[in-house]
Amino acid sequence: MTTALGTGGAEMALFRVLNALRPKGVQPLVVSIMALQGEHFPEMGIEIRSLDMPRARLNWQAVSRLRAIVKEFQPDIVQGWMYHSNVLAHLARYFAASQRHIPLAIAIRSSMTIFAQEKRLTRLVVHLDAWLSRWADRIFYVSRLGAQQHTNFGYSSQQAMVIPNGFDCSVFHPMPEARLSVCEELGLSPNCPLIGLIARWQPLKNHRGFFAAAAMLVRQYPDANFLCIGRGCSADNPEVLACVPEEIRHQVHLLAERGDIPRLTAALDIAVNASHAEAFPNVVGEAMACGIPMVVTDVGDSAWILDGCGRVVMPRDDFALSDAMAALLALPQHERKQLGHQACNRIVEHFSLAAVADHYFQEWSSLLRRPD
Incomplete structure (x- = not known):
């Protein structure tokens, strides 16, 4: 059960895990509360159903649809994925249970750093999810910070564990040829600094701060160019254009949602995650797997993932963000490459998709082996 289907980090993490478990005989059915979003969502051949709930608001048609799906599929185990879908996962288990216990x-998949700013309905759902968590057989957290925050909030501490995101290093890896092809696509000199932020357009992702830092950076590096990639990051979005300083508009490339994220990431000199809050951001691990040094804000597990392979700044500090980007650009090229090499090695050694997927498989298997 997932809340939505799109190219966001949580959704992609789910599908990568399920796809990696095909050789083990896992037969998944993904049920999304909301309809598919975006044009570049890779279904990976996994069966998908949708409850078509508008803005995740429960209605009897959706409940009836969920019951029919569960009765047809007859799952051995039910897995919730994000707050709203966690709540409905309890209902899915109820529909699935006949004379046996369904784990x-x-x-x-998130932290609670800005919980107070969430919509009232979302806050109510989280309270309900916390209360229901005592009946879950496992609680998987994507980040250490998220586990601590949610336990303090009232989620059950029983059967809780952290399983970080995993990264497919056969997809995200260094690509020396990517830079030239991206520069040719954008009509840029192959020698200009390329700095990228990959995130959907959302206040939490802090595109405004990134653009402000970029405007400061070009005073030192006037030929720097900035790539913004993600749903909503397009020239036809007036909100985006309104926060791009006039003096750097010709250097900001709004590429919207793309299906070639590994290539675009590998083309960068520096990748940036400027978010106000995160849990375990995929973009950090993906850039590191491509051998790209990063500047990240100190939110969620970002600094722990980076582990010195870049720069960490406090959130909401545009000056520090700009200074950190400048510091990486000032490094001799061989030092920046070495930093990227260290980043790539860290992902391969500690966050491989195969190891993370196997962790889920072992936990699911242990639940199925338990007596009713």
């Missing part, structure tokens, strides 16, 4: 696991 239920839920997953928390």
